[in-house]
Amino acid sequence: MTDDGRKEPSTREAALAWESLFRAQVALMRRFQRDDVWGPLTIREYDVLFTLSGCPGGSARLRELAENSLLTQPSLSRLVERLEVDGWVTRGPVEGDGRGVAVTLTPAGTELQREVGRRHARSIRHFVGGALDADELATxxxxxxxxxxAQAGIPDA
Amino acid sequence: MTDDGRKEPSTREAALAWESLFRAQVALMRRFQRDDVWGPLTIREYDVLFTLSGCPGGSARLRELAENSLLTQPSLSRLVERLEVDGWVTRGPVEGDGRGVAVTLTPAGTELQREVGRRHARSIRHFVGGALDADELATxxxxxxxxxxAQAGIPDA
DNA sequence: TGTTGGTCCATGCGTACGCATGGAACGGAG
DNA sequence: CTCCGTTCCATGCGTACGCATGGACCAACA
Structure with a gap:
């Protein structure tokens, strides 16, 4: 028991829960990858556009994007470069910090994200909503x- | 409502739940990737050894491994080839099917998986067990x- | 102001990836 | 037995990836 009264889990309990979470994510991701909803994007590129769509002004620093991605910073840098070439985002300076790069959705990028997002959402409803009911999803x-x-509050090792 | 009485979730409820699941998995995976517990393996190679460790005789067909992986079949084929070169697995014929390839853990591969697995499990207890209590993990x-x-029972589109 | 340490992004390079395809083996029909 | 469609794995090829590094900039301090 910890001092806040919660029941400290065993290594085994934590490992089983993580494995289950991981396997569920892999199984669903496999289905989503196969979906014919991504248009000209890869799923990783869509994820970046989606993240941007939730940022104020459809804009974020490269560093912020890297924090919410499994890609390394150099890989993300080149992914954004490709998105810019294809016209879905622009890169510009960050006001007040000459080092930073501000990545911003173009109108075309915003529209593409919405289209793909709608199709993807239907797939999520099908595969996720078809498996658990509303209460279970909320839980x-x-x-x-x-x-x-909690990850923000747990030190590294 | 469906005919079995469960409350049919909305697209929004399903999407929010999936996004939360996805983001949690990404956040944790980032920490695990940074962990200095993987020895000579990449995290994807470890995942294959782990899957094999749960198969009877530490052996499985290439096709079975591909089903539980985000990699494509050609990529997995080459990953297993590297694992064989490094001595962690062997490739052999499948009895009764001349097309198949049986991938089997070597003693060294078994030992490596156990070592890395122990270290990884400690990290899981730290980051997962430190965030949720035993009841929450079970739920x-x-x-x-x-x-x-449920994915096994949901048709493709 | 000059220096030093840290942060942020880009780039060179070797490797692993996905896509398309091919060859070998299975299984059922005629 | 032969054919034909399918399944299973391997390989050629172009691209994206991670690692190591470098250059530009920021912030703090002597």
Whole structure:
């Protein structure tokens, strides 16, 4: 028991829960990858556009994007470069910091993200909504939200 | 409502739950990737050894491994080729099917998987067990188990 | 102001990836 | 037995990836 009264989980309990979470994510991701909804984008490129769509002004620093991605910073740098060539984002200076690069959705990028997002959302409803009911989804979301939020407060090793 | 009485989730509910699950998995995976526990393996190579360690005789067909991986079949084929060169697995014929390739852990591969697995498990306890208590982990595991199991029964589109 | 340490992004390079394809083996029909 | 469609794995090829590094900029301090 910890001092806040929660029941400290064993290594085994934590490992089983993580494995289940991981496997579920892999199984779903495989289906989503196969979906014919991504248009000219890869799933990783869509993820960046999606992240941008949730940022104020559809704009974020490269560094912020890298924090929410499994890609390394150099890989993300080149992915954004490709997105710019294809006209979905622009790169510009960050006001007040000459080092930074501001990545901003173009109107075309915004529109593409919305289109793909709509199709993807239908697929999510099919595969996720078809497996769990509304209460179960709410419970799962609350737990995964808490799991992610806690990461900010857990030191590295 | 469906005819079995469960409350049919909206697209929004399903999308929010999936996004939360996805983001939690990405956040944790980033920490695990940074962990200095993988020895000579990449995280994807470890995943294959781990999967094999749970198969009877530490052996599985290439096709079975591909089903539980985000890699494509050609990529997995070459990953296994590298694992064989490094001595962690062997490739052999499948009895009764001349097309198949049986991938089998060597003693060294078994030992390596166990070592890395122990270190990784400690990290899981730290980052996952440090965020949710035992009851919460059990609830999350039950939901993600159900989510993954349901995929087998949901048609493609 | 000059220096030093840290942050942010880009680039060279070797490797692993996905896509398209090919060859070998299975299985059922005629 | 032969054919034909399917399954399973390997390989050629172009591209994206991660690692190591470098240059530009920021912030703090002597």
């Amino acid at each position: 799962m979301k609350a737990l995964t939200d808490k799991l992610r939020a | 999350m595991k039950a939901l993600t188990d159900k989510l993954r199991a």
